Amino acid sequence: MTEISILTPDPADPSYRGQWPGVLERLQSALSAAGVTAVPTPWVDHVEDASGLANYSLILPVLVWGYHRDHERFLRATRTWTDAGLPLANPASVLGWNSDKAYLGRLAERGVAIPPTIWSERVTADQVEAAFDALGAETLVVKPTVSGGAWKTLRLDRGEPLTDPPLGAAMIQPYLSSMETEGETSLLFFGGRFSHAVNKRPVPGDFRIQVQFGGTYASVTPPDDALAFAHTVLAAVEEPLLYARIDLARDAAGNWVLMEAELIEPDFYLKNDPRAGAGFGEAVRERLGL
Incomplete structure (x- = not known):
């Protein structure tokens, strides 16, 4: 079998110990079915x-979970990998810019619809108070631009005090009530081809859709306009992608907006993939020239 590598979390980070090994097993199983052996190694x-x-024919950074808590070291690593000319997919250059959600602003400049966003170098109570009127919202979401899994993400109602805000660069957006009624839809692409979609919803009273907060996931067939929108996002990236997860939600007017373009270490939700990752395996084989 052809041997490649999968980069995994920092062993010293306990955050995902109960979750990522199962994801790794599903990835390895899909790749093994495609005739590819995936060897795990910590990115740190x-x-x-x-x-x-250096000896791997392909390196997949698809399990570098937790990089956002060690962002500077992660950026150093991407520069090291770039300088070494490693065969990463997705490319190290993509890993760098996609690790900071400021990229959403750049995609918006290329015509991709995102929620109205106020960018801040450091969030203050006065700034949040002004944002309610500026964004025409009664509820806001405040989150760091470098984050993952709803880390340090706040939902604030008008008049609610700002406590424990993000310490660095952050973004302020109106809270989309559709997250509770329709959830977020994730579309998975391998080798530029649509694979499958998952709808994610929070438990009643919460706004976080991640499974660690009780979020529920269901396989769905995305509507045509959602699929078309996701392709628009991919076209705006303008870099070769082996994999992508495009996370969408509807705004107050019912239009799709981009919540995230997950191009580093997205969960592929292979448990919800009718082909159990076969499309991913095929994309890897194509990337390897097999």
Whole structure:
């Protein structure tokens, strides 16, 4: 079998210990069915020296969960991997810019619809108070631009005090009530081809859709306009992508907006994939020239 590598979380980070090994197993199973062996290795072992990855024909950073809590080191690693010319997919350049949600502003400049957003270098109570009127919203979401899994993400009603805000660059958006009624829809693409879609909803009273907060996931057939919108997002990226997860929600007017373009380490939700990751395996084989 052809041997490739999958980059995994920092062993010292306990946050995802109960979750990522199962995801890794599903990824390895899909790749094994495609005739590819995937060897896991922590990304933190290759920050300054890429020689430990040099012999792999392909490196997948699809499990670098937790990088947002060590962002500077992660950016150093992407520069090391770039300088070494490693065969990463997605490319190290994409890993760098996609790790900061400021990229949403750049995609918006290319015609991709996103929720109205106020960008802040450091969120203050006065700024949040002004944002309610500026965005015409009664409820806001405040989150760091470098984050993952709803880390340090706040939902605030008008008049509610700002406590424990993000300490660095952040974004302020109107809360989309559709998250509770329609949820967020994630569309998975492998090798530029649509694979499957999952609808994610929070438990009653919460706004976080992640499974660690009780979010529920269901396989869905995305409407045609959602699929077309996702293709618009991919076209705006303008870089070769082996995989992508495009997370969409409807705004107050019922239009699709981009919540995230997950191009680093998205869960592919292979448990919800009717083909159990076969499309991913096919994309990897194509990338390897097999």
